[in-house]
Amino acid sequence: MSKQGQELIELTQLSAVVGCGSPLVREPIPAEDAVELARAFKALGDPVRLRLVSLIASHDGGEACVCDLTADFDLSGPTISHHLKVLRGAGLITGERRGTWVYYRVEPSALARLSDVLAMEQGVGA
Amino acid sequence: MSKQGQELIELTQLSAVVGCGSPLVREPIPAEDAVELARAFKALGDPVRLRLVSLIASHDGGEACVCDLTADFDLSGPTISHHLKVLRGAGLITGERRGTWVYYRVEPSALARLSDVLAMEQGVGA
DNA sequence: GGCCTGTATCGACAAATGTCGAGACAAGGT
DNA sequence: ACCTTGTCTCGACATTTGTCGATACAGGCC
Secondary structure, X not given: OHXXXXXXXXXXXXXXXXXXXXXXXXXXXOHHXXXXXXXXXXXXXXXXXXXXXXXXXXXXXXXXXXXXXXXXXXXXXXXXXXXXXXXHHOOOEEXXXXXXXEEEEEOHHHHHHHHHHHOOOOOOOO | OHHHHHHOOOHHHHHHHHOOXXXXXXXXXXXXXXXXXXXXXXXXXXXXXXXHHHHHHHXXXXXEEHHHHHOOOOOOHHHHHHHHHHHHHOOOEEEEEEOOEEEEEEOHHHHHHHHHHHOOOOOOOO
Protein backbone atom coordinates (compact mmCIF):
# COMPACT_ATOMS: atom_id res chain seq x y z
CA MET A 1 0.00 0.00 0.00
CA SER A 2 2.64 2.46 1.01
CA LYS A 3 4.68 1.33 -1.92
CA GLN A 4 1.79 1.75 -4.26
CA GLY A 5 1.38 5.30 -3.09
CA GLN A 6 4.79 6.12 -4.41
CA GLU A 7 4.17 4.63 -7.81
CA LEU A 8 0.83 6.29 -8.20
CA ILE A 9 0.97 9.38 -10.33
CA GLU A 10 -1.04 12.41 -9.52
CA LEU A 11 -1.74 13.47 -13.05
CA THR A 12 -3.92 16.21 -11.73
CA GLN A 13 -0.91 17.74 -10.04
CA LEU A 14 0.69 18.16 -13.41
CA SER A 15 -1.81 20.85 -14.20
CA ALA A 16 0.11 23.13 -11.90
CA VAL A 17 3.28 22.59 -13.89
CA VAL A 18 2.21 22.01 -17.46
CA GLY A 19 -0.64 24.39 -16.99
CA CYS A 20 -4.20 23.89 -18.05
CA GLY A 21 -4.64 24.89 -21.65
CA SER A 22 -0.91 24.90 -22.18
CA PRO A 23 -0.40 22.19 -24.78
CA LEU A 24 2.83 20.78 -25.98
CA VAL A 25 2.85 23.01 -29.02
CA ARG A 26 3.11 26.24 -27.10
CA GLU A 27 6.32 25.51 -25.24
CA PRO A 28 8.59 22.51 -24.76
CA ILE A 29 7.47 20.14 -22.05
CA PRO A 30 9.99 20.16 -19.20
CA ALA A 31 11.92 16.94 -18.87
CA GLU A 32 10.47 16.04 -15.46
CA ASP A 33 6.89 16.53 -16.59
CA ALA A 34 7.60 14.54 -19.71
CA VAL A 35 8.37 11.52 -17.58
CA GLU A 36 4.99 11.61 -15.86
CA LEU A 37 3.04 12.35 -19.01
CA ALA A 38 4.90 9.73 -20.98
CA ARG A 39 4.03 7.12 -18.39
CA ALA A 40 0.36 7.85 -18.91
CA PHE A 41 0.68 7.74 -22.68
CA LYS A 42 2.66 4.55 -22.47
CA ALA A 43 -0.12 3.02 -20.43
CA LEU A 44 -2.46 3.78 -23.31
CA GLY A 45 0.12 2.52 -25.78
CA ASP A 46 -1.13 -1.03 -25.73
CA PRO A 47 -4.21 -2.15 -27.66
CA VAL A 48 -5.46 -4.22 -24.77
CA ARG A 49 -5.15 -1.39 -22.27
CA LEU A 50 -6.66 1.14 -24.62
CA ARG A 51 -9.65 -1.11 -25.12
CA LEU A 52 -9.85 -1.73 -21.39
CA VAL A 53 -10.09 1.98 -20.70
CA SER A 54 -12.67 2.35 -23.42
CA LEU A 55 -14.68 -0.61 -22.17
CA ILE A 56 -14.69 0.70 -18.63
CA ALA A 57 -15.54 4.24 -19.66
CA SER A 58 -18.33 3.24 -21.98
CA HIS A 59 -19.84 0.68 -19.64
CA ASP A 60 -23.13 1.38 -17.95
CA GLY A 61 -22.68 3.60 -14.95
CA GLY A 62 -19.12 4.37 -15.97
CA GLU A 63 -17.78 1.34 -14.19
CA ALA A 64 -17.13 -2.28 -14.97
CA CYS A 65 -15.99 -5.29 -13.02
CA VAL A 66 -13.17 -7.49 -14.20
CA CYS A 67 -15.60 -10.25 -15.07
CA ASP A 68 -17.11 -7.96 -17.70
CA LEU A 69 -13.74 -7.19 -19.18
CA THR A 70 -12.09 -10.57 -19.47
CA ALA A 71 -14.80 -11.82 -21.79
CA ASP A 72 -13.72 -9.42 -24.52
CA PHE A 73 -10.15 -10.70 -24.73
CA ASP A 74 -8.40 -13.93 -25.50
CA LEU A 75 -6.15 -13.36 -22.55
CA SER A 76 -5.71 -15.03 -19.20
CA GLY A 77 -7.04 -13.49 -16.01
CA PRO A 78 -3.61 -12.60 -14.66
CA THR A 79 -2.77 -10.79 -17.86
CA ILE A 80 -5.89 -8.64 -17.68
CA SER A 81 -5.13 -7.98 -14.05
CA HIS A 82 -1.62 -6.91 -14.98
CA HIS A 83 -2.88 -4.44 -17.55
CA LEU A 84 -5.39 -3.02 -15.11
CA LYS A 85 -2.58 -2.57 -12.63
CA VAL A 86 -0.55 -0.62 -15.19
CA LEU A 87 -3.51 1.62 -15.90
CA ARG A 88 -4.05 2.12 -12.19
CA GLY A 89 -0.38 2.93 -11.69
CA ALA A 90 -0.64 5.55 -14.40
CA GLY A 91 -3.57 7.13 -12.63
CA LEU A 92 -5.95 6.52 -15.50
CA ILE A 93 -8.38 4.24 -13.68
CA THR A 94 -9.33 3.44 -10.11
CA GLY A 95 -10.49 0.13 -8.71
CA GLU A 96 -12.83 -0.46 -5.81
CA ARG A 97 -13.85 -3.76 -4.29
CA ARG A 98 -17.53 -4.08 -3.55
CA GLY A 99 -18.36 -7.51 -2.23
CA THR A 100 -17.14 -10.23 -4.50
CA TRP A 101 -16.25 -8.11 -7.49
CA VAL A 102 -13.82 -5.30 -8.13
CA TYR A 103 -15.21 -2.37 -10.05
CA TYR A 104 -13.04 -0.11 -12.16
CA ARG A 105 -13.83 3.37 -13.39
CA VAL A 106 -11.84 5.86 -15.37
CA GLU A 107 -10.28 8.99 -13.92
CA PRO A 108 -11.83 11.68 -16.11
CA SER A 109 -9.41 14.39 -15.05
CA ALA A 110 -6.44 12.28 -16.08
CA LEU A 111 -7.82 11.61 -19.53
CA ALA A 112 -8.78 15.26 -19.90
CA ARG A 113 -5.27 16.31 -18.98
CA LEU A 114 -3.77 14.12 -21.68
CA SER A 115 -6.32 15.37 -24.15
CA ASP A 116 -5.40 18.94 -23.32
CA VAL A 117 -1.71 18.32 -23.78
CA LEU A 118 -2.37 16.96 -27.25
CA ALA A 119 -4.78 19.70 -28.23
CA MET A 120 -3.17 21.90 -30.81
CA GLU A 121 -5.39 24.87 -30.15
CA GLN A 122 -4.66 26.42 -33.55
CA GLY A 123 -2.59 29.05 -31.85
CA VAL A 124 0.93 28.56 -33.04
CA GLY A 125 1.73 27.39 -36.51
CA ALA A 126 -1.27 28.63 -38.38
CA MET B 1 9.88 4.26 -49.72
CA SER B 2 7.31 1.67 -50.66
CA LYS B 3 8.08 -0.16 -47.48
CA GLN B 4 7.72 2.96 -45.46
CA GLY B 5 4.33 3.50 -46.96
CA GLN B 6 3.14 0.28 -45.44
CA GLU B 7 4.39 1.07 -41.99
CA LEU B 8 3.08 4.55 -42.05
CA ILE B 9 -0.22 4.92 -40.31
CA GLU B 10 -2.89 7.09 -41.72
CA LEU B 11 -4.27 8.33 -38.45
CA THR B 12 -6.56 10.59 -40.38
CA GLN B 13 -8.22 7.58 -41.91
CA LEU B 14 -9.21 6.46 -38.45
CA SER B 15 -11.66 9.30 -38.34
CA ALA B 16 -13.85 7.34 -40.66
CA VAL B 17 -13.92 4.43 -38.25
CA VAL B 18 -13.63 5.88 -34.80
CA GLY B 19 -15.52 8.92 -35.89
CA CYS B 20 -14.75 12.50 -35.10
CA GLY B 21 -16.21 13.44 -31.79
CA SER B 22 -16.66 9.83 -30.87
CA PRO B 23 -14.34 9.39 -27.93
CA LEU B 24 -13.48 6.22 -26.18
CA VAL B 25 -16.08 6.84 -23.49
CA ARG B 26 -19.03 6.66 -25.81
CA GLU B 27 -18.49 3.20 -27.14
CA PRO B 28 -15.74 0.57 -26.93
CA ILE B 29 -12.96 1.06 -29.40
CA PRO B 30 -12.94 -1.79 -31.93
CA ALA B 31 -9.98 -4.08 -31.59
CA GLU B 32 -8.50 -3.19 -34.99
CA ASP B 33 -8.68 0.53 -34.37
CA ALA B 34 -7.18 0.05 -30.95
CA VAL B 35 -4.04 -1.33 -32.56
CA GLU B 36 -3.52 1.79 -34.65
CA LEU B 37 -4.38 4.22 -31.89
CA ALA B 38 -2.26 2.36 -29.38
CA ARG B 39 0.72 2.60 -31.69
CA ALA B 40 0.38 6.36 -31.71
CA PHE B 41 0.01 6.53 -27.94
CA LYS B 42 2.95 4.21 -27.50
CA ALA B 43 5.04 6.52 -29.63
CA LEU B 44 4.23 9.28 -27.16
CA GLY B 45 4.87 6.94 -24.26
CA ASP B 46 8.54 7.78 -23.98
CA PRO B 47 9.78 10.94 -22.29
CA VAL B 48 12.32 11.58 -25.02
CA ARG B 49 9.79 11.24 -27.81
CA LEU B 50 7.20 13.29 -26.02
CA ARG B 51 9.71 16.09 -25.60
CA LEU B 52 10.79 15.72 -29.20
CA VAL B 53 7.25 16.26 -30.40
CA SER B 54 6.89 19.20 -28.08
CA LEU B 55 10.19 20.69 -29.15
CA ILE B 56 9.32 20.37 -32.81
CA ALA B 57 5.81 21.72 -32.39
CA SER B 58 6.88 24.69 -30.30
CA HIS B 59 9.87 25.56 -32.46
CA ASP B 60 9.79 28.66 -34.59
CA GLY B 61 7.90 28.05 -37.78
CA GLY B 62 6.57 24.77 -36.46
CA GLU B 63 9.59 22.87 -37.66
CA ALA B 64 12.99 21.93 -36.32
CA CYS B 65 16.05 20.23 -37.70
CA VAL B 66 17.74 17.37 -35.91
CA CYS B 67 20.65 19.59 -34.97
CA ASP B 68 18.27 21.70 -32.89
CA LEU B 69 16.91 18.66 -31.11
CA THR B 70 20.00 16.70 -30.16
CA ALA B 71 21.31 19.55 -28.04
CA ASP B 72 18.47 19.11 -25.55
CA PHE B 73 19.27 15.50 -24.75
CA ASP B 74 22.16 13.51 -23.36
CA LEU B 75 21.67 10.97 -26.07
CA SER B 76 23.65 9.93 -29.09
CA GLY B 77 22.69 10.95 -32.58
CA PRO B 78 21.53 7.51 -33.63
CA THR B 79 19.26 7.29 -30.62
CA ILE B 80 17.56 10.57 -31.44
CA SER B 81 17.24 9.41 -35.01
CA HIS B 82 15.65 6.20 -33.83
CA HIS B 83 13.06 8.06 -31.78
CA LEU B 84 12.26 10.34 -34.68
CA LYS B 85 11.76 7.29 -36.83
CA VAL B 86 9.30 5.85 -34.35
CA LEU B 87 7.36 9.11 -34.30
CA ARG B 88 7.39 9.19 -38.07
CA GLY B 89 6.19 5.60 -38.25
CA ALA B 90 3.32 6.50 -35.96
CA GLY B 91 2.33 9.31 -38.26
CA LEU B 92 2.87 11.97 -35.63
CA ILE B 93 5.63 13.87 -37.41
CA THR B 94 6.96 14.24 -40.92
CA GLY B 95 10.54 14.82 -42.01
CA GLU B 96 11.77 16.65 -45.06
CA ARG B 97 15.32 17.11 -46.23
CA ARG B 98 16.15 20.60 -47.39
CA GLY B 99 19.78 20.85 -48.31
CA THR B 100 22.04 19.70 -45.56
CA TRP B 101 19.49 19.46 -42.79
CA VAL B 102 16.36 17.43 -42.25
CA TYR B 103 13.43 19.38 -40.91
CA TYR B 104 10.69 17.78 -38.88
CA ARG B 105 7.21 19.08 -38.22
CA VAL B 106 4.27 17.66 -36.38
CA GLU B 107 1.16 16.29 -38.03
CA PRO B 108 -1.54 18.41 -36.42
CA SER B 109 -4.39 16.18 -37.53
CA ALA B 110 -2.82 13.16 -35.88
CA LEU B 111 -2.39 14.90 -32.56
CA ALA B 112 -5.90 16.29 -32.80
CA ARG B 113 -7.27 12.82 -33.41
CA LEU B 114 -5.62 11.47 -30.30
CA SER B 115 -6.84 14.43 -28.32
CA ASP B 116 -10.36 13.79 -29.50
CA VAL B 117 -10.25 10.15 -28.53
CA LEU B 118 -9.24 11.12 -25.03
CA ALA B 119 -11.77 13.90 -24.70
CA MET B 120 -14.43 12.88 -22.25
CA GLU B 121 -17.04 15.30 -23.51
CA GLN B 122 -19.10 15.02 -20.33
CA GLY B 123 -21.72 13.12 -22.22
CA VAL B 124 -21.93 9.76 -20.56
CA GLY B 125 -21.36 9.28 -16.87
CA ALA B 126 -22.58 12.60 -15.61
C1' DG C 1 -15.85 -24.73 8.97
C1' DG C 2 -15.15 -25.89 4.17
C1' DC C 3 -15.68 -24.95 -0.57
C1' DC C 4 -16.20 -22.31 -4.71
C1' DT C 5 -15.73 -18.13 -7.43
C1' DG C 6 -13.42 -13.84 -8.50
C1' DT C 7 -9.20 -11.23 -8.43
C1' DA C 8 -4.31 -10.31 -7.47
C1' DT C 9 0.59 -11.65 -6.86
C1' DC C 10 4.67 -14.39 -8.02
C1' DG C 11 8.06 -16.49 -10.93
C1' DA C 12 9.38 -17.58 -15.52
C1' DC C 13 10.07 -16.87 -20.27
C1' DA C 14 9.95 -15.02 -25.13
C1' DA C 15 9.56 -10.75 -27.49
C1' DA C 16 9.98 -5.90 -27.87
C1' DT C 17 12.44 -1.62 -26.65
C1' DG C 18 16.11 1.95 -25.71
C1' DT C 19 20.68 2.70 -26.10
C1' DC C 20 25.19 2.74 -28.12
C1' DG C 21 29.35 2.51 -31.53
C1' DA C 22 30.68 1.75 -36.17
C1' DG C 23 29.83 2.63 -40.54
C1' DA C 24 27.05 4.29 -44.79
C1' DC C 25 24.79 7.86 -47.34
C1' DA C 26 23.78 12.86 -48.64
C1' DA C 27 25.00 17.51 -49.49
C1' DG C 28 27.95 21.31 -49.42
C1' DG C 29 32.65 23.68 -49.17
C1' DT C 30 37.72 23.56 -50.20
C1' DA D 1 38.22 15.25 -56.29
C1' DC D 2 38.44 15.35 -51.45
C1' DC D 3 37.13 16.21 -46.93
C1' DT D 4 33.81 17.86 -43.44
C1' DT D 5 29.38 17.93 -41.49
C1' DG D 6 24.73 16.21 -40.77
C1' DT D 7 21.69 12.30 -40.63
C1' DC D 8 20.39 7.52 -41.04
C1' DT D 9 21.11 2.36 -40.98
C1' DC D 10 23.03 -1.73 -38.99
C1' DG D 11 24.36 -4.95 -35.27
C1' DA D 12 24.75 -5.67 -30.58
C1' DC D 13 23.48 -5.55 -25.90
C1' DA D 14 20.96 -4.80 -21.39
C1' DT D 15 16.45 -3.69 -19.80
C1' DT D 16 11.64 -3.68 -20.01
C1' DT D 17 7.29 -5.64 -21.34
C1' DG D 18 3.43 -8.93 -22.30
C1' DT D 19 2.08 -13.29 -21.46
C1' DC D 20 1.31 -17.49 -19.01
C1' DG D 21 0.65 -21.15 -15.13
C1' DA D 22 0.71 -21.79 -10.36
C1' DT D 23 -0.48 -19.97 -6.27
C1' DA D 24 -2.39 -16.88 -2.70
C1' DC D 25 -5.91 -13.83 -0.88
C1' DA D 26 -11.02 -12.12 -0.32
C1' DG D 27 -15.61 -12.81 0.06
C1' DG D 28 -19.99 -15.27 -0.39
C1' DC D 29 -22.58 -19.77 0.04
C1' DC D 30 -23.26 -24.69 1.56
